Amino acid sequence: MLKVILSGLCVLAAAAPLAAAVSPANIAGRWQGKSWAQQEHEASLTLDIVRCGEGWCGIKVASDNTCGATALKIGAGKVEPDSDYIAFEGSLQLAPKTEPYVVQVSIFEPDADEGPGKPLKLQITGDTGGQFRAYRRSFPYEAQLVRSGDAVCHAPQTVSSLR
Template identity: 40%
Template structure:
Protein backbone atom coordinates (compact mmCIF):
# COMPACT_ATOMS: atom_id res chain seq x y z
CA UNK A 1 0.00 0.00 0.00
CA UNK A 2 2.77 2.44 0.98
CA UNK A 3 4.65 1.52 -2.18
CA UNK A 4 1.65 2.23 -4.43
CA UNK A 5 0.99 5.60 -2.75
CA UNK A 6 4.66 6.54 -3.21
CA UNK A 7 4.54 5.43 -6.85
CA UNK A 8 1.39 7.47 -7.47
CA UNK A 9 3.00 10.51 -5.81
CA UNK A 10 6.13 10.14 -7.93
CA UNK A 11 4.02 9.79 -11.10
CA UNK A 12 2.05 12.92 -10.20
CA UNK A 13 5.27 14.87 -9.65
CA UNK A 14 6.81 13.48 -12.83
CA UNK A 15 3.82 14.09 -15.10
CA UNK A 16 2.88 17.35 -13.42
CA UNK A 17 6.41 18.66 -13.99
CA UNK A 18 6.29 17.46 -17.57
CA UNK A 19 2.99 19.21 -18.20
CA UNK A 20 4.37 22.43 -16.71
CA UNK A 21 7.43 22.17 -18.95
CA UNK A 22 5.20 21.62 -22.00
CA UNK A 23 3.12 24.68 -21.09
CA UNK A 24 6.29 26.71 -20.65
CA UNK A 25 7.61 25.64 -24.06
CA UNK A 26 4.21 26.39 -25.65
CA UNK A 27 4.19 29.88 -24.12
CA UNK A 28 7.63 30.56 -25.62
CA UNK A 29 6.59 29.55 -29.15
CA UNK A 30 5.97 32.60 -31.28
CA UNK A 31 3.42 31.89 -33.97
CA UNK A 32 4.49 33.41 -37.26
CA UNK A 33 1.63 34.38 -39.54
CA UNK A 34 1.58 32.74 -42.95
CA UNK A 35 1.24 34.92 -46.01
CA UNK A 36 -0.81 33.38 -48.79
CA UNK A 37 -0.13 36.30 -51.14
CA UNK A 38 0.87 35.16 -54.60
CA UNK A 39 -0.20 33.14 -57.62
CA UNK A 40 -1.35 29.60 -56.80
CA UNK A 41 -1.68 26.96 -59.53
CA UNK A 42 -2.78 23.35 -59.33
CA UNK A 43 -5.31 20.62 -59.94
CA UNK A 44 -8.62 20.05 -58.25
CA UNK A 45 -10.69 16.93 -58.11
CA UNK A 46 -14.39 16.39 -57.55
CA UNK A 47 -17.04 13.75 -57.87
CA UNK A 48 -18.81 13.34 -61.19
CA UNK A 49 -16.03 14.63 -63.44
CA UNK A 50 -15.81 12.85 -66.78
CA UNK A 51 -12.58 12.46 -68.73
CA UNK A 52 -13.97 14.35 -71.72
CA UNK A 53 -14.40 17.65 -69.86
CA UNK A 54 -11.84 20.34 -70.66
CA UNK A 55 -8.78 19.84 -68.45
CA UNK A 56 -10.50 17.24 -66.26
CA UNK A 57 -10.48 13.49 -65.91
CA UNK A 58 -7.98 11.38 -64.03
CA UNK A 59 -5.56 14.30 -63.80
CA UNK A 60 -8.16 16.66 -62.35
CA UNK A 61 -9.10 20.15 -63.45
CA UNK A 62 -6.64 23.01 -63.50
CA UNK A 63 -7.24 26.15 -61.45
CA UNK A 64 -5.23 29.30 -60.85
CA UNK A 65 -5.82 32.02 -58.27
CA UNK A 66 -4.03 35.22 -57.42
CA UNK A 67 -4.40 35.42 -53.66
CA UNK A 68 -4.31 38.86 -52.07
CA UNK A 69 -5.05 40.21 -48.59
CA UNK A 70 -8.62 41.44 -48.17
CA UNK A 71 -10.90 42.68 -45.41
CA UNK A 72 -11.50 39.35 -43.62
CA UNK A 73 -8.32 37.46 -44.51
CA UNK A 74 -7.42 36.32 -48.03
CA UNK A 75 -9.26 36.59 -51.34
CA UNK A 76 -8.47 34.53 -54.43
CA UNK A 77 -9.00 36.10 -57.84
CA UNK A 78 -9.58 33.45 -60.50
CA UNK A 79 -7.26 33.60 -63.50
CA UNK A 80 -9.09 33.02 -66.78
CA UNK A 81 -7.79 30.82 -69.63
CA UNK A 82 -6.58 33.96 -71.43
CA UNK A 83 -4.52 34.87 -68.30
CA UNK A 84 -6.75 37.87 -67.48
CA UNK A 85 -8.16 38.56 -64.02
CA UNK A 86 -11.51 36.96 -63.28
CA UNK A 87 -13.91 37.15 -60.38
CA UNK A 88 -13.10 36.68 -56.71
CA UNK A 89 -13.87 33.01 -56.19
CA UNK A 90 -12.01 32.23 -52.97
CA UNK A 91 -12.45 33.70 -49.51
CA UNK A 92 -10.30 32.41 -46.64
CA UNK A 93 -10.40 33.68 -43.08
CA UNK A 94 -7.06 34.49 -41.53
CA UNK A 95 -5.49 31.60 -39.61
CA UNK A 96 -5.53 31.69 -35.82
CA UNK A 97 -2.10 33.09 -34.92
CA UNK A 98 -2.51 32.06 -31.26
CA UNK A 99 -2.46 28.34 -32.03
CA UNK A 100 0.42 28.49 -34.48
CA UNK A 101 -1.58 26.34 -36.90
CA UNK A 102 -1.73 27.41 -40.51
CA UNK A 103 -5.29 26.28 -41.17
CA UNK A 104 -7.67 28.55 -43.06
CA UNK A 105 -11.43 28.19 -43.48
CA UNK A 106 -13.63 29.75 -46.09
CA UNK A 107 -15.65 29.42 -49.29
CA UNK A 108 -14.70 28.57 -52.85
CA UNK A 109 -16.79 29.20 -55.94
CA UNK A 110 -15.39 27.46 -59.02
CA UNK A 111 -18.09 28.49 -61.50
CA UNK A 112 -20.51 31.39 -61.39
CA UNK A 113 -23.94 30.15 -60.33
CA UNK A 114 -22.68 26.77 -59.07
CA UNK A 115 -23.00 25.82 -55.42
CA UNK A 116 -19.94 27.11 -53.55
CA UNK A 117 -17.78 24.79 -51.49
CA UNK A 118 -17.14 25.28 -47.79
CA UNK A 119 -13.40 24.63 -47.61
CA UNK A 120 -10.57 24.17 -45.21
CA UNK A 121 -7.06 24.85 -46.46
CA UNK A 122 -3.68 24.35 -44.90
CA UNK A 123 -0.31 25.76 -45.85
CA UNK A 124 2.64 23.41 -46.17
CA UNK A 125 6.27 24.24 -46.94
CA UNK A 126 8.80 21.52 -47.79
CA UNK A 127 11.86 22.19 -45.62
CA UNK A 128 14.23 20.51 -48.07
CA UNK A 129 13.06 21.92 -51.41
CA UNK A 130 11.39 25.12 -50.22
CA UNK A 131 8.30 24.29 -52.32
CA UNK A 132 5.14 25.80 -50.87
CA UNK A 133 1.71 24.19 -51.28
CA UNK A 134 -1.82 25.00 -50.27
CA UNK A 135 -4.03 21.94 -49.73
CA UNK A 136 -7.84 22.12 -49.82
CA UNK A 137 -10.74 19.87 -48.89
CA UNK A 138 -14.32 20.97 -49.23
CA UNK A 139 -17.98 20.17 -49.51
CA UNK A 140 -21.12 21.96 -50.57
CA UNK A 141 -23.46 22.95 -47.80
CA UNK A 142 -23.28 25.17 -44.76
CA UNK A 143 -20.38 23.51 -42.93
CA UNK A 144 -17.42 21.23 -43.53
CA UNK A 145 -17.61 17.94 -41.66
CA UNK A 146 -14.04 16.81 -41.01
CA UNK A 147 -15.04 13.29 -39.94
CA UNK A 148 -15.55 12.12 -43.51
CA UNK A 149 -13.79 9.46 -45.53
CA UNK A 150 -13.78 11.55 -48.70
CA UNK A 151 -14.61 15.05 -49.85
CA UNK A 152 -16.42 16.18 -53.00
CA UNK A 153 -13.66 18.74 -53.53
CA UNK A 154 -9.91 18.26 -53.08
CA UNK A 155 -7.08 20.36 -54.45
CA UNK A 156 -3.39 21.00 -54.07
CA UNK A 157 -2.07 24.30 -55.35
CA UNK A 158 1.59 25.30 -55.57
CA UNK A 159 2.83 28.86 -55.25
CA UNK A 160 4.19 29.85 -58.65
CA UNK A 161 5.06 33.52 -58.16
CA UNK A 162 3.67 36.88 -57.21
CA UNK A 163 0.06 37.84 -57.73
CA UNK A 164 -0.61 40.02 -60.77
CA UNK A 165 -4.31 40.63 -60.19
CA UNK A 166 -5.54 42.95 -57.47
CA UNK A 167 -8.97 43.44 -55.92
CA UNK A 168 -9.41 46.48 -58.18
CA UNK A 169 -8.76 44.38 -61.32
CA UNK A 170 -11.10 41.53 -60.30
CA UNK A 171 -14.24 41.24 -62.39
CA UNK A 172 -17.58 40.52 -60.77
Protein backbone atom coordinates in the same frame (compact mmCIF):
# COMPACT_ATOMS: atom_id res chain seq x y z
CA MET B 1 34.47 23.67 -24.63
CA LEU B 2 34.64 25.29 -28.04
CA LYS B 3 33.24 22.11 -29.62
CA VAL B 4 30.27 22.17 -27.24
CA ILE B 5 29.52 25.81 -28.06
CA LEU B 6 29.87 25.25 -31.81
CA SER B 7 27.68 22.16 -31.77
CA GLY B 8 25.05 24.08 -29.77
CA LEU B 9 25.12 26.89 -32.33
CA CYS B 10 24.75 24.37 -35.16
CA VAL B 11 21.67 22.88 -33.49
CA LEU B 12 20.15 26.35 -33.06
CA ALA B 13 20.92 27.26 -36.67
CA ALA B 14 19.31 24.06 -37.92
CA ALA B 15 16.21 24.63 -35.79
CA ALA B 16 15.78 28.30 -36.80
CA PRO B 17 14.04 27.57 -40.12
CA LEU B 18 11.53 25.36 -38.32
CA ALA B 19 10.69 28.07 -35.82
CA ALA B 20 10.22 30.62 -38.61
CA ALA B 21 7.97 28.23 -40.56
CA VAL B 22 4.81 29.38 -42.29
CA SER B 23 2.77 32.44 -41.32
CA PRO B 24 -0.73 33.49 -42.49
CA ALA B 25 0.82 36.17 -44.74
CA ASN B 26 2.54 33.40 -46.75
CA ILE B 27 -0.77 32.68 -48.45
CA ALA B 28 -0.46 35.84 -50.57
CA GLY B 29 0.65 35.07 -54.12
CA ARG B 30 -0.12 33.02 -57.21
CA TRP B 31 -0.96 29.37 -56.62
CA GLN B 32 -1.20 26.73 -59.35
CA GLY B 33 -1.99 23.05 -59.40
CA LYS B 34 -4.55 20.33 -59.87
CA SER B 35 -8.07 20.18 -58.54
CA TRP B 36 -10.59 17.37 -58.35
CA ALA B 37 -14.34 17.65 -58.03
CA GLN B 38 -16.53 14.67 -57.23
CA GLN B 39 -17.32 12.60 -60.36
CA GLU B 40 -15.25 14.91 -62.57
CA HIS B 41 -11.83 14.67 -64.08
CA GLU B 42 -8.70 16.38 -62.87
CA ALA B 43 -8.54 20.08 -63.77
CA SER B 44 -5.93 22.80 -63.56
CA LEU B 45 -6.54 25.68 -61.16
CA THR B 46 -4.71 28.99 -60.78
CA LEU B 47 -5.61 31.45 -58.02
CA ASP B 48 -4.11 34.81 -57.12
CA ILE B 49 -4.63 35.12 -53.37
CA VAL B 50 -4.63 38.69 -52.06
CA ARG B 51 -5.62 40.55 -48.89
CA CYS B 52 -9.37 41.16 -48.82
CA GLY B 53 -10.90 42.95 -45.83
CA GLU B 54 -9.80 41.09 -42.69
CA GLY B 55 -9.17 37.90 -44.65
CA TRP B 56 -8.02 36.73 -48.07
CA CYS B 57 -9.60 36.41 -51.53
CA GLY B 58 -8.57 34.11 -54.34
CA ILE B 59 -9.12 35.50 -57.84
CA LYS B 60 -9.42 32.83 -60.50
CA VAL B 61 -6.82 33.20 -63.26
CA ALA B 62 -7.70 31.94 -66.74
CA SER B 63 -5.31 29.90 -68.91
CA ASP B 64 -4.44 33.09 -70.85
CA ASN B 65 -3.43 34.76 -67.52
CA THR B 66 -6.45 37.09 -67.43
CA CYS B 67 -8.00 37.83 -64.05
CA GLY B 68 -11.47 36.43 -63.47
CA ALA B 69 -13.95 36.59 -60.63
CA THR B 70 -13.28 36.15 -56.93
CA ALA B 71 -13.64 32.41 -56.36
CA LEU B 72 -12.16 31.93 -52.88
CA LYS B 73 -13.05 33.91 -49.74
CA ILE B 74 -11.34 32.88 -46.52
CA GLY B 75 -10.68 34.30 -43.07
CA ALA B 76 -7.42 35.61 -41.65
CA GLY B 77 -6.07 32.14 -40.81
CA LYS B 78 -4.95 30.57 -37.59
CA VAL B 79 -1.84 28.72 -36.55
CA GLU B 80 -2.70 25.21 -35.46
CA PRO B 81 -0.99 24.31 -32.14
CA ASP B 82 1.87 21.82 -32.41
CA SER B 83 1.62 21.66 -36.19
CA ASP B 84 3.49 22.89 -39.23
CA TYR B 85 0.59 24.47 -41.12
CA ILE B 86 -1.84 27.39 -41.08
CA ALA B 87 -5.60 26.76 -41.47
CA PHE B 88 -8.07 29.13 -43.13
CA GLU B 89 -11.85 28.67 -43.39
CA GLY B 90 -14.26 30.11 -45.92
CA SER B 91 -15.95 29.37 -49.24
CA LEU B 92 -15.01 28.50 -52.83
CA GLN B 93 -17.31 29.16 -55.79
CA LEU B 94 -15.67 28.28 -59.10
CA ALA B 95 -18.63 29.09 -61.37
CA PRO B 96 -21.44 31.66 -61.07
CA LYS B 97 -24.84 30.47 -59.84
CA THR B 98 -23.43 27.26 -58.36
CA GLU B 99 -23.50 26.23 -54.73
CA PRO B 100 -20.23 27.28 -53.11
CA TYR B 101 -18.09 24.75 -51.31
CA VAL B 102 -17.41 25.34 -47.63
CA VAL B 103 -13.64 24.96 -47.53
CA GLN B 104 -10.68 24.56 -45.28
CA VAL B 105 -7.45 25.85 -46.81
CA SER B 106 -4.05 24.95 -45.40
CA ILE B 107 -0.59 26.16 -46.32
CA PHE B 108 2.52 24.27 -45.35
CA GLU B 109 6.15 23.75 -46.23
CA PRO B 110 7.14 20.86 -48.50
CA ASP B 111 8.39 17.65 -46.93
CA ALA B 112 12.05 17.69 -45.88
CA ASP B 113 12.85 14.83 -48.28
CA GLU B 114 11.82 17.04 -51.24
CA GLY B 115 14.95 19.12 -50.72
CA PRO B 116 15.58 22.78 -49.96
CA GLY B 117 14.15 25.63 -52.02
CA LYS B 118 10.86 23.95 -52.91
CA PRO B 119 7.76 26.20 -52.95
CA LEU B 120 5.09 26.24 -50.27
CA LYS B 121 2.07 23.99 -50.75
CA LEU B 122 -1.62 24.85 -50.44
CA GLN B 123 -4.39 22.30 -49.86
CA ILE B 124 -8.06 23.18 -50.45
CA THR B 125 -10.61 20.72 -49.11
CA GLY B 126 -14.27 21.48 -49.75
CA ASP B 127 -17.66 20.20 -48.76
CA THR B 128 -21.21 21.12 -49.73
CA GLY B 129 -24.13 21.61 -47.42
CA GLY B 130 -23.06 24.77 -45.62
CA GLN B 131 -20.86 23.17 -42.96
CA PHE B 132 -17.31 21.88 -43.22
CA ARG B 133 -17.02 18.40 -41.73
CA ALA B 134 -13.33 17.71 -41.24
CA TYR B 135 -13.71 14.04 -40.31
CA ARG B 136 -15.45 12.71 -43.39
CA ARG B 137 -13.72 10.02 -45.44
CA SER B 138 -13.78 11.87 -48.75
CA PHE B 139 -14.57 15.37 -49.92
CA PRO B 140 -16.55 16.58 -52.94
CA TYR B 141 -13.72 19.01 -53.79
CA GLU B 142 -9.95 18.86 -53.32
CA ALA B 143 -7.05 20.82 -54.78
CA GLN B 144 -3.30 20.72 -54.25
CA LEU B 145 -1.47 23.85 -55.38
CA VAL B 146 2.06 25.21 -55.13
CA ARG B 147 3.12 28.84 -54.87
CA SER B 148 4.40 29.93 -58.27
CA GLY B 149 5.01 33.66 -57.76
CA ASP B 150 3.43 36.93 -56.73
CA ALA B 151 -0.25 37.70 -57.29
CA VAL B 152 -1.05 39.94 -60.27
CA CYS B 153 -4.85 40.10 -59.92
CA HIS B 154 -6.56 42.29 -57.33
CA ALA B 155 -9.80 41.78 -55.40
CA PRO B 156 -12.63 44.20 -56.20
CA GLN B 157 -12.92 47.01 -53.65
CA THR B 158 -16.42 45.92 -52.61
CA VAL B 159 -15.62 42.30 -51.80
CA SER B 160 -15.75 41.21 -48.16
CA SER B 161 -13.52 38.32 -47.18
CA LEU B 162 -16.31 36.37 -45.50
CA ARG B 163 -19.44 37.16 -47.53
